[in-house]
Amino acid sequence: xxxxxxxxxxKATSVxxxxxxxxxxxxxxxxxxxxxxxIPMMKLRLAQPETLIDINGLGxxxxxxxxxxxxxxxxxxxxxxxxDSPAAGRHFAILHDAERVIADxxxxxxxxxxxxxxxxxxxxDLSAAFAALKATMLIQGPGGSRTVPAREFxxxxxxxxxxxxxxxxxxxIAIRPGGGSAYEKVGRRVGDWPVGAAGAAVWxxxxxxxxxxxxxxxxxxxxxxxxxxEEFLRGAPATGASFARAGEIAAGHCRPTSDQxxxxxxxxxxxxxxxxxxxxxxVLRARGTGA
Amino acid sequence: xxxxxxxNGVTHTREVEPRLLLIHFLRDELxxxxxxxxxxxxxxxxxxxxxxxxxxxxCTVLAAMADGHRVLTVEGLERGGVLDPIQxxxxxxxxxxxxxxxxxxxxxxxxxxxxxxxxxxxxIREALSGQICRCTGYENIVRSVRWAAEHAAGTP
Numbered sequence: 001x002x003x004x005x006x007x008x009x010x011k012a013t014s015v016x017x018x019x020x021x022x023x024x025x026x027x028x029x030x031x032x033x034x035x036x037x038x039i040p041m042m043k044l045r046l047a048q049p050e051t052l053i054d055i056n057g058l059g060x061x062x063x064x065x066x067x068x069x070x071x072x073x074x075x076x077x078x079x080x081x082x083x084d085s086p087a088a089g090r091h092f093a094i095l096h097d098a099e100r101v102i103a104d105x106x107x108x109x110x111x112x113x114x115x116x117x118x119x120x121x122x123x124x125d126l127s128a129a130f131a132a133l134k135a136t137m138l139i140q141g142p143g144g145s146r147t148v149p150a151r152e153f154x155x156x157x158x159x160x161x162x163x164x165x166x167x168x169x170x171x172x173i174a175i176r177p178g179g180g181s182a183y184e185k186v187g188r189r190v191g192d193w194p195v196g197a198a199g200a201a202v203w204x205x206x207x208x209x210x211x212x213x214x215x216x217x218x219x220x221x222x223x224x225x226x227x228x229x230e231e232f233l234r235g236a237p238a239t240g241a242s243f244a245r246a247g248e249i250a251a252g253h254c255r256p257t258s259d260q261x262x263x264x265x266x267x268x269x270x271x272x273x274x275x276x277x278x279x280x281x282x283v284l285r286a287r288g289t290g291a
Numbered sequence: 292x293x294x295x296x297x298x299n300g301v302t303h304t305r306e307v308e309p310r311l312l313l314i315h316f317l318r319d320e321l322x323x324x325x326x327x328x329x330x331x332x333x334x335x336x337x338x339x340x341x342x343x344x345x346x347x348x349x350c351t352v353l354a355a356m357a358d359g360h361r362v363l364t365v366e367g368l369e370r371g372g373v374l375d376p377i378q379x380x381x382x383x384x385x386x387x388x389x390x391x392x393x394x395x396x397x398x399x400x401x402x403x404x405x406x407x408x409x410x411x412x413x414x415i416r417e418a419l420s421g422q423i424c425r426c427t428g429y430e431n432i433v434r435s436v437r438w439a440a441e442h443a444a445g446t447p
Binding site for chain 1: 292308309310311312315331332333334336339342345346347348351352353355356358399417418420421422
């Protein structure tokens with residue numbers, strides 16, 4: 001029987017209250033959102049916080065809204081809510097692609113977007129999706145709020161820039177014209193973590209790629225992104241040859257490791273192939289001709 | 292800490308440790324042993340119950356997180372001696388053999404039918420994809436949910 005070790009528990013009633021509790025209980029306190037990563041880690045003693053600060057009552061952090069040319073996603077938004085959001089699907093199909101293959105419907109009912117990002121698993125799908133979309137994270141702390149680009153949010157496996165005493169409250173994605181996006185994942189079975197996955201976002205000007213974002217997960221890509229491949233794509237024609245070269249560059253810059261999900265060379269192959277497929281589908285969607 | 296929960300329409304208050312998982316609260320504190328404790332890793336879905344209006348894996352939710360909320364377990368599906376159609380469907384279509392996964396399957400099936408009264412077999416399979424059955428091969432589970440979609444409560 002797996003049970004977490006003894007822990008204290010506090011129920012936050014507002015963001016301010018949560019920040020106050022974080023200040024009071026110090027760095028050994030952890031925020032409890034959906035708990036679908038934290039509780040399993042507590043069962044295995046991989047995490048052993050002294051105090052849990054439960055934010056599930058903070059309805060103020062559960063929303064998807066279009067504001068000032070951005071899609072804003074509250075950190076406590078459940079995966080299922082993101083998958084059900086027509087606005088998210090209309091502007092950023094990559095988010096629905098990714099959510100459809102994250103865990104299973106019941107886990108998605110309770111796991112949260114912010115929790116997944118803060119867990120910072122090196123195989124997290126949403127980290128790659130938000131990297132591709134060049135999202136921005138809003139973090140609140142005792143001294144006010146600050147924004148951090150998605151690509152600076154993760155500092156390493158299971159590590160983020162969210163300091164003790166701070167709380168991720170929102171993810172913001174700019175809605176820009178000419179955009180299309182897609183996510184491609186290969187897993188061993190339904191609901192599993194990826195063997196490898198790639199997300200692509202493109203913004204077209206005619207037949208030229210004005211800007212591109214490529215996110216990679218589970219393949220050891222820095223900041224879940226393929227910056228060198230994006231650099232190559234900027235200003236390139238939106239053709240299969242460009243996608244193929246971008247895939248090659250993306251694969252060349254990631255550092256996958258061999259594990260039970262597959263050997264490193266296979267994961268590198270996936271980084272290339274899935275980047276190509278995601279780009280192809282993103283461009284079709286940007287042109288309004290892809291599902 | 293003290294938790295108060297409204298389980299199948301009945302309010303219960305207990306003194307518990309914050310680390311107590313919801314599945315153990317239901318089974319050990321309330322003796323509602325219809326919800327099964329399976330893999331303990333949120334993979335198998337034997338422990339699925341509703342938290343308010345949402346099916347969740349109760350091995351990965353603390354009882355403390357359900358404090359002040361409603362919980363629906365398999366014991367709450369029947370109404371006044373009349374089985375829910377989802378329960379009747381599993382009986383009619385031989386949707387279970389050992390029965391271990393069945394409570395979770397039925398709670399997710401009920402939720403699906405509440406949101407999609409006429410689900411395709413593909414939609415049923417997707418909805419149940421986080422729950423594992425080692426007996427049936429799933430065919431009869433899909434038929435059971437379809438049976439429930441096609442019959443009202445109290446169908447003889």
